Amino acid sequence: MGKGTSNQTFTNYHDNGKLSEVACAPGSGSLTDPWKQPGSNYPYTPGLLAMDDVNKLSHLLPLKNSASATPNAGSRPDELLGKFEYELFKLQQPHDTGLSEEKRQLALSVTRRFFDRCKANFLGFPGVVSLSYSHLADFLDVEVNNVGDPFTTGSSLTQAKFMERAVLDYFAAVWKAEWPHDVRTQKADVIDSSDKQLVTALENPSSYWGFVTTMGCTEGNIYGLWSGRHYLSGEMMLVDGHLAGEYGLGRPANEDHSDGLSNGQGKSGSYFVNGDQERATLEKLSGTVLRSPTKESKSPICFYSSESHYSIRKAVVLLKIKTFHKAATKLNFPPPKGFDSWPTEVPSNEDGSINVQSLAVLVEEFAKRGYPALICFNSGTTFKGAYDDVEKAADLLLPIFNRHNLLNRSFYYTDGKGEVRQVKRHGFWVHVDGALGATHMPFLKMAQMQGVLELEPDTTIPDFDFALRGKKTQHYDYSDIEVVNSIATSGHKWIGCPFPSGVYMTKTKYQMMPREKPSYILTLDTTLSGSRSGLASVFTWDYLARHSFNDLMEKAVHCHNLATALAGKLRVLNDLVERGELHPNLSPPSLWVSRSPLSLAVVFRRPNKAIMHSYILSEEEEFRDGESRKLSHVYTMGHVTLEQIERLIHDLSQDGAFDLDK
Structure with missing residues (x-):
């Protein structure tokens, strides 16, 4: 394809079994022609192309919409590189006969070289770029789609749910959940039309469920x-x-999560009962809302820290969940004690962890008014890599929930016989965003317990897993209260995967009722999407199969020690800066070096653009005592070496390293 300009012949198959042929000229059809060209502001990927590449490629990449076809034509270098980048990767247009093999191979070659350069100095993000999965190449030639529930095979057999279940069992063990999953919640793979009851009684409702x-x-x-x-x-x-x-x-009278604040009851009304129904369908059950006394039926209020990942803010908007700030503002609640006004998010400590005292104050303002709490903690914040102390927070929050009757909320329903029945639930839900820490920290803790890792006497590794319980106090025994309801982590960060992946886990008793069990796929529709990448399970399974617990403990200790070494080297530089012996023009004279306890991220003053691009560093602005600080960080992931750190320290020691105009 793409080498000739002659007409191409297509064969048509007709219902009567006859064949016909038709010739199609290149570029014919209803697509826009001439093809629209982009404007003058071309996106530009730093490091993808260099000016010497432009000289070599200009004869292959004519810039049809610009007189600037060479570096000497007056364009700024970044504009010219952007134009060549666009032309290099532009796909077939209506007037073309296809992308030439020469151009396709050239584009792939440039891309490979670009990623090789990225891998050499990738320090600024919590991901692993040096991977070893080429032995799984055969799996790239088949669709692997884990559609539907992980614990039901379904009718689409090109899937790897058998690997997914093994991965989930593995994480259930690491996160101290009860495993394996109690599959009694879902019946056989094949739907029996004579048996409409798709859900059965649980033997172990505390067993995990996830995907x-x-x-x-x-x-x-x-x-x-x-x-x-x-x-x-x-x-x-x-x-x-x-x-x-x-x-x-039966179905509820109303199902709407858009508000639920004005009268304290929400718009999710109680369901009605149809005594003639032998049993409800899944579609009806998924929308059923249990009745609750007015005082207890208020909408959940979400609490998360100022250091939380942006996906949390996105999720509350997507799900129409009210944050405490928006709810307090709408209802004109006075600011709580110790606050001049309602903060938009729960304040964080200087190290990036959530301020549990502030969290307790904010939660109680709503708990005393009967609002249940939806709380998101972090196990490894995005920029500082900080770990929230979930256990300490629980020690403060559980007595608050107890004081305001939110430990056990009663919901009621009327059965088909007209009898009122009761369901008990907690008035809180704790989710742990463990994108990085939920995979890394368990192995660091194992290393500490086995004496492989020595920490400072006052340093503890915080717990966040499903084994976390409340404590027995002088006034109440909270030791049977399960603190954590759900955990999520990334597979492409500390473990490492060529594409985004992750694990979500909760307990079976906290699993939502699916809307249906589509006959098309013969599996409950229990996950967020329909189709799911089966390759994510294949690659994660392969990594865990090739690395023992001891291997992962060694990796965790290696990453921790590298972060300790990097922080120490940066503090040596900072001492030179503060004494005026290095970078004397910096104002104020400090590199603002910091590292949260146990974090794999080391934060420091943002260097110049060349260093940022060379080491692929991220940046963030922080305000401290009215002062703006432009910061960057390095994550010591598994691929990072001491040699890379030494190169960075050398570059940060050079004149102009922190000149933001360069």
Whole structure:
């Protein structure tokens, strides 16, 4: 394809079995012609092309919409490189006969060289770029689609759910959940039309349930907050399904999560009962909302810290969940004690972890008014890599929930016989965004417990997993209260994967009722998307199969020690700066070096653009005591070496390294 300009002949097959041929000229059809050209502001990828590339490629890449076909034509270098980048990767246009093989190979060669350069100095993001998965190339020649629930095979057999279930069992063990999953919640793979009850009684409702994600931890965060909203709003969970099937529940009178604040009850009304129904369908059950006394039926309020990932803010908008700031503003609540006004997010400590005292104050302002709490903690914040102390937060929050009758909320439904029945739920949901820390920290803790890692005496590795319980106090025993409801992590960060992936996990008793079990795929529609990448399970399974717990402990200690070494080297530079012996023109004279406890991220003053691009560093602006600080950081992931760190330290020691105009 793409080498000739003659007409191409196509064969048409007709219903009567006859064949006909038609010739098609290049560029014919209804597509726009001439093809629209981009404007003058071409996007530009730093490092993809260089000016010497332009000299070599100009004869292959004519710039049809610009007189600037050579570096000497007066264009700025970045504009010219942007134009050549666009032309190099532009695909077939209506007047073309296809992309030439020479140009296709050239584009791939440039891309390979670009990624090789990126891999050499990739320090600024929490991802692994040096991977070893070429032995899985055969899996790239087949569609691997884990559509539907991980614990039901379904009818689409080009899937790898058998690997997905093994991966989920692995994480359930690491996160101290009860495993394996209790599959009694879902019946056989084949639907029996004579048996409409698709949900049965659970033997172990505390066993885990989860799935491998396609969109990384963001997908897990969205699903976790969605599940929390569902649970706290009194909607039917999968664990309630056998009761509904037995007692004949129907659809709710109203199902709307857009507000639920003005009268404290929300717009999710109680369901009606149809006594003639033998059992409710899944579609009806998924929308069922349990009745609750007015005082307890208010909409859930979301709390997350100022250091939380942007996907959390996106999720609350997508799911129409009210944050405490928006709810307090709408309802004109006075600011709580210690605050001049309502903060937009829960304040964080200087190290990036959530301020648990502030969280407790903010939560109580809503708890005393009967609002349940949907709380998101971090195990490894995005920029500082900080770890929230979930256990300490629980010690403060559980007594608050107890004081305001949110430890056990009563929901009611009327069964098909007209009898009122009761369901008990907590008035809180805790989700842990463990994009980085949920894979890294368990192995660091294992290393500490086995004496492989020595930490400072006052440094503890915070717990965040499903084993976390409340404590027994002088006034109340919280030791049976499960603190964590759901956890999400990324597979492409600390573990490493060529594409985004992740794991979401909760307990079976907290699993949402799916809307249906489509006969097309013969599996419950329990996950966020329909189709899911089966390759995410294949690649994650392969990595875990090739690396023992000891291997991962060694990796965790290596990453931790590199971060310690980097922080130490940067502090040596900072001492020179503060004494005026290095970068004497910096104002103020400081590199602002910091590292949160146990973090793999080391934060420092943002260097110049050349260093930022060379090491692929990210940046963030922070305000401290009214002073603006432009910061960057390095993540010591598994591919990072001491030699790379030494090169960075050398470059940061050169004149002009922190000149932001360069």
